[in-house]
Amino acid sequence: MALLQISEPGQTTAPHQHRLAAGIDLGTTNSLVASVRSGTADTLPDNEGRHLLPSVVHYREGGGHRVGADAKARATHDPLNTIISVKRLMGRGLKDVKTLGSILPYEFVSGESAMPLIHTVAGDLSPVQVSADILEELRRRAENTLGGELTGVVITVPAYFDDAQRQATKDAGKLAGLNVLRLLNEPTAAAVAYGLDRGRDGVIAVYDLGGGTFDISILRLNQGVFEVMATAGDSALGGDDMDRLIALWMMEQAGMGDDINHSMQRRLLQQACAAKEKLTMCVDADLSLHLDNGMQWQGKLTRRKMDELIEPLVKKTLAPCRRALRDAGLSTADVKEIVMVGGSTRVPKVRTMVGGFFGRDPLLDIDPDKVVAIGAAIQADILAGNKPEDEMLLLDVIPLSLGIETMGGLSEKIIPRNTTIPVARAQEFTTFKDGQTALALHVVQGERELVDDCRSLARFELRDIPPMTAGAARIRVSYQVDADGLLSVTAQEQISGVQAHIEVKPSYGLTDKEVEIMLRNSLDHAQDDMQARQLREQQVEADRVLEALRAALREDGDKFLSGEERSAIDQAAEKLARLRNGDDHRAIRKAIEKLESVSTVYVDRRMNANIQKAMAGHAVDEFK
Amino acid sequence: MMSSTLTKNHFELFSLPQRYVLERAELDARYRSMQRAVHPDRYASASDQERRISMQQATQINEAYDVLKDSLKRGRYLLELRGHVIEDRQSFHQDSAFLMQQMELRESLAGIREQDDPVQALERLAQTVRSQYRALESELAEVLDGGEDIEQAVTVVLRMQFLKRLQEEVQELEEDLEGELY
Numbered sequence: 001m002a003l004l005q006i007s008e009p010g011q012t013t014a015p016h017q018h019r020l021a022a023g024i025d026l027g028t029t030n031s032l033v034a035s036v037r038s039g040t041a042d043t044l045p046d047n048e049g050r051h052l053l054p055s056v057v058h059y060r061e062g063g064g065h066r067v068g069a070d071a072k073a074r075a076t077h078d079p080l081n082t083i084i085s086v087k088r089l090m091g092r093g094l095k096d097v098k099t100l101g102s103i104l105p106y107e108f109v110s111g112e113s114a115m116p117l118i119h120t121v122a123g124d125l126s127p128v129q130v131s132a133d134i135l136e137e138l139r140r141r142a143e144n145t146l147g148g149e150l151t152g153v154v155i156t157v158p159a160y161f162d163d164a165q166r167q168a169t170k171d172a173g174k175l176a177g178l179n180v181l182r183l184l185n186e187p188t189a190a191a192v193a194y195g196l197d198r199g200r201d202g203v204i205a206v207y208d209l210g211g212g213t214f215d216i217s218i219l220r221l222n223q224g225v226f227e228v229m230a231t232a233g234d235s236a237l238g239g240d241d242m243d244r245l246i247a248l249w250m251m252e253q254a255g256m257g258d259d260i261n262h263s264m265q266r267r268l269l270q271q272a273c274a275a276k277e278k279l280t281m282c283v284d285a286d287l288s289l290h291l292d293n294g295m296q297w298q299g300k301l302t303r304r305k306m307d308e309l310i311e312p313l314v315k316k317t318l319a320p321c322r323r324a325l326r327d328a329g330l331s332t333a334d335v336k337e338i339v340m341v342g343g344s345t346r347v348p349k350v351r352t353m354v355g356g357f358f359g360r361d362p363l364l365d366i367d368p369d370k371v372v373a374i375g376a377a378i379q380a381d382i383l384a385g386n387k388p389e390d391e392m393l394l395l396d397v398i399p400l401s402l403g404i405e406t407m408g409g410l411s412e413k414i415i416p417r418n419t420t421i422p423v424a425r426a427q428e429f430t431t432f433k434d435g436q437t438a439l440a441l442h443v444v445q446g447e448r449e450l451v452d453d454c455r456s457l458a459r460f461e462l463r464d465i466p467p468m469t470a471g472a473a474r475i476r477v478s479y480q481v482d483a484d485g486l487l488s489v490t491a492q493e494q495i496s497g498v499q500a501h502i503e504v505k506p507s508y509g510l511t512d513k514e515v516e517i518m519l520r521n522s523l524d525h526a527q528d529d530m531q532a533r534q535l536r537e538q539q540v541e542a543d544r545v546l547e548a549l550r551a552a553l554r555e556d557g558d559k560f561l562s563g564e565e566r567s568a569i570d571q572a573a574e575k576l577a578r579l580r581n582g583d584d585h586r587a588i589r590k591a592i593e594k595l596e597s598v599s600t601v602y603v604d605r606r607m608n609a610n611i612q613k614a615m616a617g618h619a620v621d622e623f624k
Numbered sequence: 625m626m627s628s629t630l631t632k633n634h635f636e637l638f639s640l641p642q643r644y645v646l647e648r649a650e651l652d653a654r655y656r657s658m659q660r661a662v663h664p665d666r667y668a669s670a671s672d673q674e675r676r677i678s679m680q681q682a683t684q685i686n687e688a689y690d691v692l693k694d695s696l697k698r699g700r701y702l703l704e705l706r707g708h709v710i711e712d713r714q715s716f717h718q719d720s721a722f723l724m725q726q727m728e729l730r731e732s733l734a735g736i737r738e739q740d741d742p743v744q745a746l747e748r749l750a751q752t753v754r755s756q757y758r759a760l761e762s763e764l765a766e767v768l769d770g771g772e773d774i775e776q777a778v779t780v781v782l783r784m785q786f787l788k789r790l791q792e793e794v795q796e797l798e799e800d801l802e803g804e805l806y
Binding site: 019151152181182222223225319322323326379382383384385391393394395419420421422423424480482483541544545548549596599600603604607610611613614615617618 | 638639650652653654656657658659660661662663664665668669670671672673674677678679681682683686687689690795798799802803
């Protein structure tokens with residue numbers, strides 16, 4: 001992580017060096033990285049001028065891997081070691097894997113949770129690891145092009161991704177050595193790219209059909225504030241499924257049975273995809289397959305036939321559109337613009353059906369492949385601190401209701417879908433046995449009544465509850481969903497004031513410990529030892545705290561602090577500044593905590609003043 | 625680590641008087657201004673401490689906005705502030721006229737599918753429910769902002785809750801009918 005410059009006391013403003021930030025679209029089929037340079041957001045190409053990076057990783061015998069077009073070329077020859085569309089496996093289980101024919105596309109192995117590992121010659125890999133390899137490639141590309149280390153990135157995710165899928169993405173970012181500033185919803189990112197481009201306020205609908213996921217988001221733009229009103233979708237529906245439908249038709253035409261091998265699976269899907277793309281421009285596409293019995297099959301797919309095959313799939317995307325409009329309390333007439341995102345929206349049938357549904361022509365001018373990365377880059381630039389005066393604000397929502405399993409296998413909703421984030425809710429529980437010191441909660445996501453019909457998120461075990469008689473304890477459990485859409489749970493026994501220790505067992509994910517181990521094992525970090533990494537982390541945090549504090553004190557230290565409070569802060573800051581240059585990371589951590597505790601009241605007052613300032617612009621004649 | 629904004633109630637947070645009637649546009653504008661000031665996006669590169677407080681404050685503002693912008697939630701909240709807590713599933717003894725009216729509406733809802741044009745019939749029913757709801761909103765405004773008759777206010781809020789549940793069922797049927805059409 002880049003070290004921030006710390007200004008000399010006495011200077012009027014802290015010099016902000018431009019921080020290198022990037023937006024990453026980690027797509028099912030293709031990934032991109034973009035950055036804001038000289039005021040414009042653009043995708044960054046590789047050495048050969050290619051902007052898109054196929055989301056494909058090929059693992060080699062004897063170690064090492066390749067990412068992108070080179071890896072994709074290996075797909076049919078070495079299908080078990082060439083991982084494609086890994087996004088579909090993030091935060092998912094075996095039951096979610098879609099197949100062509102009767103065999104699974106890879107050799108899966110059980111992991112700690114229900115998210116399986118993929119067996120390759122490079123070992124049993126978590127989908128998180130494979131995604132990290134893609135992200136690392138993009139990081140390298142960005143750092144080479146921009147000429148320095150990235151301060152932070154914004155990684156996009158489908159709006160309809162649940163907590164497990166989001167957490168897996170964040171973990172992948174961590175493994176790739178990235179500072180993930182924000183997980184941004186893809187439709188919102190697209191809206192940012194379009195919205196700022198057009199400068200017009202109103203309601204826009206973003207129809208995002210990617211390789212493996214579908215999202216529909218309804219947003220309201222109002223003077224730089226992008227407010228998501230509702231979002232819906234299907235996180236297992238995309239262009240890949242169109243390919244599958246075409247491939248199934250080919251199998252039928254060629255008289256193939258269900259028992260095709262891995263290589264044939266890949267060849268069929270590749271042909272199907274190529275045909276689909278060709279049919280965007282032409283009215284028919286030739287197909288040819290080398291069958292296992294040595295014969296050659298030739299066929300022709302017309303656009304009309306393809307339209308017929310994919311129509312049910314496109315129709316399936318319209319139901320979430322209706323739901324999102326309903327949840328937003330709007331009709332199609334209220335939508336001013338429709339933005340199409342994702343390569344699959346190039347298919348003419350999709351454009352026709354969506355245009356028909358909304359009753360207007362969708363916007364197509366920004367490249368549907370690049371628009372998400374560009375929006376992410378714009379936000380990354382702001383979040384990294386390069387544009388302190390920027391007024392843009394993204395208010396996003398949680399896409400799926402969060403519930404708790406209660407008696408009888410029912411899901412009790414605690415946070416409804418489309419609630420603006422960040423959001424927190426609380427519940428009170430008590431014990432049912434004398435001396436009970438632990439409590440287990442099962443959190444699920446989804447709209448259905450039965451827990452089994454929802455998505456299991458994680459089991460939270462609350463420990464260290466002080467033993468009391470049954471029913472005496474008042475355990476307040478807090479559910480907080482942050483701006484990334486990620487849930488964290490805290491619990492406190494109210495009578496004793498004791499904080500419960502929470503152990504999280506994700507249903508489809510990696511535990512913190514597993515991520516830590518993977519970090520340690522990854523090649524990049526093999527050189528650093530744990531101590532060095534921890535020291536660096538504490539030093540960066542110390543610098544951040546000190547810089548922010550110095551800038552703040554210069555501005556209003558006199559206004560908000562008494563002499564006593566001020567000297568306590570100065571003292572703690574001085575101590576931290578000294579320890580920061582040492583090599584005891586624990587001491588630095590302690591000093592940071594000490595400084596935080598004496599400056600809380602100050603930070604608090606300042607942030608409250610921000611709110612007052614914000615309200616100052618509004619007529620305060622309310623006590624009429 | 626408590627932020628002092630946490631001690632403010634929703635109206636205080638928005639610097640609005642504790643009245644039922646409010647101007648939605650003004651509420652929205654204040655919401656946007658406040659979130660611009662405290663949202664985690666403003667503090668993505670700040671210290672852990674500032675990020676924590678930002679999260680707390682943004683969450684609180686979202687909570688307050690969620691309550692204040694909804695006429696039923698706002699009504700319940702005002703009653704809560706005056707010491708009267710209303711449960712979600714609270715039952716009540718109402719005048720038989722209201723109950724009769726509700727039963728008729730429910731019967732209508734149950735019979736929608738038998739109608740010649742179910743979608744139209746449902747839309748008409750939805751309109752009826754909407755206008756009844758609006759009438760209750762006006763009544764609540766009068767009672768809360770004018771007379772201060774808490775008992776009457778509670779009655780109106782309970783009626784609104786009843787109607788709200790009915791509205792949800794209407795919406796569910798709307799969704800089902802739509803799904804069947806396509």
